[in-house]
Amino acid sequence: MATGLAVYAAGAEFGLIYACACLAFAAWAWAAREAQWGRRYGRNAPRRVERRSATATSQVQPPGESGDDPDSASAPTAGLIAVGRHLGLFLTLFVLAGTASILITILATQTLDWAFINRMALVTLLMPTLWGGLMFWTLYDFRRAWPTLVILWLVGAAGLFLV
C-alpha cells in the first residue's frame, strides 16, 4: 500500500525509491520504539584482556580453513602460506569472478532478442549482482578449489563463445 501511495504521489520512478526508503524509515522507527535503551558496558573490557601486536594474516582465516592449528603460528612458513591463501582468494574474487561475471552476462544477454542498448542496460544491472554472487559462493564453499575451477571454466568457455 505504501508503495502504491508513493508511486501515486511521486510517479513510478521516484515513487519506488521513496517506497524503499519509507520501508527502512518505518522499520527503524518501530525498532527504536521497541528498543531497550540504557547504560552499556563492556565496550572494551573483553578486548583488553589481552593486547598483542597484530599481523593481518593472524587475524582472519579464509573461510572454510581452520585457524586453530597450534603449530601454525610457530611454523616459519605459516605466515607465507596464509598470505598466499589470502592472495589466491583475492585473485579468485576479483580477477576471475569479475571477468566471469562480465563475460557470462554479455553472453547470456546475447540470447535475448532485444535492442543492443537494452541488452547493455541489462548487463549493467546483472553483472555486479552476479559478481557479488560469485564472490559469496567462493567464500562460502568449503571446497575452495571447486568454485575457483568452475569460475575458471566459465571464463574460458564464455570467452571462447564470445571472441
Next chain:
Amino acid sequence: MGLPAQTVKQALAGHSWLGVAFGALIYIVCLSGTLLVLHAELEHWEQADAPVLTQFDLAAAESTFNEFLARGDGVTPHMYLVLPTDETPYARLATENASWFFEADGTLGIAEHNHFSETLLDLHLYLHLPKAWGMLLVSALGAVLVGFIISGFLAHPGILRDAFRLRQRGSEQLAQTDLHNRLSVWAAPFHLTIAITGAYFGLALPVLAVVAEAEFDGDRMGVVSEVFGAEPELAPRSGPVAIGAALARIGELAPDATPFSVIVHDADSPTPLLEIFARHPGRLTWGEAYRFEIDGTYIGPVGWAGGETGQQILYSIYRLHFGTFDGALSKLVYLLLGFALTVVAASGGEIWLAKRRRQDGLDDLWTGIVWGTPIAIVVSAGIGLVGANGVLGGFWLSLASACALALALRDTARARALLQRTLALFLFALVAAHVAVYGADAARGHPLLVNALACLAAATLGALALRSGHRPAAVQVGQSAG
C-alpha cells in the same frame, strides 16, 4: 525455521573476510558518497562569493560566450555554458581546463575554485588513485557490497525473529550487532541499488571492450555510438552560437524541461555541434540532450529521456546513485540512508574486532580510520578555503595522523573520545573560518545550510564525546572481563 548452523558459520566467515579485506575502503567510499549527496551545496559553500543570479541576462552571456570562442585563446574542443538552476544558482563559462562565473550582466567574473569538493569527489570515485585504476577498484567495491549483502543475510539466522530487535543497553557488542543488523537489513534494497549503480561507472569500460570484440569487430567507437548516440553528420558552419534561439526551441519542444547546460562539441573545428541538456520533471534520467547546429537549426534529441528503455536506464544511473533527482527531499532521504550505510560499515568492523576477545593495533587503527576520515575531510575543506595547494595532501596527512595517534595511545576508548572532540572542534573552526573568509555570503543559501549542518554535527559529536568520556574506565590488561 532457521538456516543450518554450518551455512550461517560459512556465510559469517565470508562476510568477515570481505570486511577485513575491504572494510576501510568501503567505509571511506560510503562516508564520502554520503557527503557528496550535498555536492552542489558543498561546491557553493566553498565558493560562497560566486555571484548568485536571480536574473540572468542570457543574451549578454551568449555574446560573452561567442566573444570567447571568436578570440580563440583558451578554446578547447568542448566548451560549456552552465545555466543557473535552483540547485546551482550561478552560471559559468567553462573550457576543459578552467571555468569562470558569469556576473548578472553577462560578463565574466571570478574563476571557479572548487578544490575541496573536487577532491572529495575524487576520493569517492577513485580513492585518489590514478583515475582508471581507482574507478575500477571503487566499482569492484560495488560488487563487494553485493557480496556483503548476500552473505550478511545468510549469516543472520534469526532475521525474522530479530526484525525489530534493538538492544541498546547492556553489552556493547550486542548493541553494535543489533544496530548493524537493523540498519543493514531494512535498508538492503537501497544498499543493493547503491552497490549496483556504483559498480557501473568503472566497469563500463571493460564491458565496452568485451562487447566491442564480441559484436563490433573491435570497434569501440561503434559501441559508444550505440550507447551514447551517434554524432550527426554536419556541414561546415561558422559564426556565433545561437544559444538563445536553441533554448527558445527547447521551450517549444518540451515546455516542462529545465535546460541546465550548453555544450559546444568540436568548438575548435569547422563542424561544431551544439548540445543542450535539459532536466525533465519526475524523471530519474540525468537529462535529455537536444542537438542543434550552431545557427540554432534543430537536429533532434539523443533519446536519454524518451528513447529506448535501456538508454533511459543507463542515463538514470548517476542520479539514482547520488540521490539528486528530486531536490531537497531525495537528498534528505539519501543522506539518511547513506549515513546508515556508513554506520553499518563502521559497526561491522567494530563487531569483528570485538569478537576476537582481545585488543591490539588493529582496534586502534580502525578507530583512527573511522574517526580520522571525517577529520581529514574537514581539514581538507579548511585548506580548500584558502587555496588549491595542500587539499589532497592535507586529507591523507590528517588521516595518517589520526591513525598514528590512535596507535600511539593504545586505548581505543580514549582515542575515540579524543578524535570525536577533535572532529567537533575542527567543524566549529571550519565554520568560523568560512565566516571569516566569506563574511555575509557565509550566511545565506547553500553556504548557510552547510554551515548549519556542520554546527549540528559538531554539537552532536561534542555531546557524544562528553558522554563516552564519562563512561567507566576500561578493564585493565590482565583483569577479568567478567
